[in-house]
Amino acid sequence: MNSEFTIAxxxxxxxxxxxEHMASSxxxxxxVCTNPARIxxxxxxxxxxxxVKTKEGIGGGYILACDPNEVTLAEIHxxxxxxxxxxxWCSGDPQEACQVSANMxxxxxxxxxxxxxxxxxxxxxxxxxxxxxxVRQGCQESSQQ
Amino acid sequence: MNSEFTIAxxxxxxxxxxxEHMASSxxxxxxVCTNPARIxxxxxxxxxxxxVKTKEGIGGGYILACDPNEVTLAEIHxxxxxxxxxxxWCSGDPQEACQVSANMxxxxxxxxxxxxxxxxxxxxxxxxxxxxxxVRQGCQESSQQ
DNA sequence: CCTAACTGTACGAATTATTATTACAGTACT
DNA sequence: AGTACTGTAATAATAATTCGTACAGTTAGG
Numbered sequence: 450m451n452s453e454f455t456i457a458x459x460x461x462x463x464x465x466x467x468x469e470h471m472a473s474s475x476x477x478x479x480x481v482c483t484n485p486a487r488i489x490x491x492x493x494x495x496x497x498x499x500x501v502k503t504k505e506g507i508g509g510g511y512i513l514a515c516d517p518n519e520v521t522l523a524e525i526h527x528x529x530x531x532x533x534x535x536x537x538w539c540s541g542d543p544q545e546a547c548q549v550s551a552n553m554x555x556x557x558x559x560x561x562x563x564x565x566x567x568x569x570x571x572x573x574x575x576x577x578x579x580x581x582x583x584v585r586q587g588c589q590e591s592s593q594q
Numbered sequence: 595m596n597s598e599f600t601i602a603x604x605x606x607x608x609x610x611x612x613x614e615h616m617a618s619s620x621x622x623x624x625x626v627c628t629n630p631a632r633i634x635x636x637x638x639x640x641x642x643x644x645x646v647k648t649k650e651g652i653g654g655g656y657i658l659a660c661d662p663n664e665v666t667l668a669e670i671h672x673x674x675x676x677x678x679x680x681x682x683w684c685s686g687d688p689q690e691a692c693q694v695s696a697n698m699x700x701x702x703x704x705x706x707x708x709x710x711x712x713x714x715x716x717x718x719x720x721x722x723x724x725x726x727x728x729v730r731q732g733c734q735e736s737s738q739q
Numbered sequence: 740c741c742t743a744a745c746t747g748t749a750c751g752a753a754t755t756a757t758t759a760t761t762a763c764a765g766t767a768c769t
Numbered sequence: 770a771g772t773a774c775t776g777t778a779a780t781a782a783t784a785a786t787t788c789g790t791a792c793a794g795t796t797a798g799g
Contacts, residue, residue, distance in 0.1 A: 506767025651796025
């Protein structure tokens with residue numbers, strides 16, 4: 450899975466952190482540690498899905514256009530990256546006489562699709578505000594050392 | 595996520611499909627559609643975890659060493675690939691003064707780790723036999739066209 | 740005891756996915 | 770008109786994944 454989902458969540462949390470303020474792609478990029486063009490691309494998708502509002506021209510940038518308590522990571526994930534659990538490589542060969550080889554691809558596909566649903570279900574429990582709160586608490590409970 | 599998990603599941607289902615028979619890495623590789631060396635590497639891990647037995651020399655190969663009704667995909671996943679949900683790229687910079695930038699990495703880490711637990715929980719419901727059954731039914735219900 | 744058919748493992752090449760960089764057109768404020 | 774932005778595309782750089790080959794070690798059979 451690529452990092453666009455992570456970047457989207459980070460950006461939205463950042464915007465929620467500084468409400469009422471426009472943030473430029475450059476500012477967000479610095480915070481996220483990537484380049485402005487990538488941010489603009491991702492924010493463009495988020496705008497099309499109504500999560501942020503955009504302003505072009507001088508003093509422009511991005512601002513949150515949703516309630517951080519309402520929007521869950523599941524919605525973000527859906528709009529940014531779908532079907533990311535499944536690896537790109539495929540097992541088996543549909544042309545093969547052997548049923549195992551011929552059908553494994555479909556079976557694994559089914560399994561990964563359902564797994565993705567479980568993943569999404571989990572993400573539904575987490576809102577942008579949840580992330581922001583954790584970040585503000587300094588993420589005491591886990592992997593950060 | 596790479597495809598080693600998929601290949602492991604495929605290989606084990608294949609071995610369950612032809613019990614009592616030794617299958618060479620070449621035969622499995624053909625069925626899976628990859629090269630024998632990759633199969634041997636993966637099977638070597640599966641052997642160390644007790645899922646298969648190995649025989650070197652003439653007439654050797656691999657044979658299932660577990661009950662396909664007992665072994666779940668979760669156990670296979672655990673032995674083959676851990677922490678695969680999380681992307682390699684990391685958001686933010688721990689050195690930054692801004693809390694969002696500094697702590698986002700830890701927070702996302704936590705989220706992906708927990709998501710992985712949900713994923714594993716789902717995989718616990720599926721056994722090698724489940725996969726084999728689906729494959730034998732020709733995977734009627736889903737994405738295969 | 741020699742050969743043939745295997746596994747175990749390592750390493751470098753090829754391929755593919757991801758990320759970064761650059762460029763430029765369009766928009767809005769001053 | 771000029772400056773500071775976004776939107777978008779195309780290409781380059783980097784990193785991950787997969788493949789291919791090689792070779793040492795093992796076992797069975799003659």
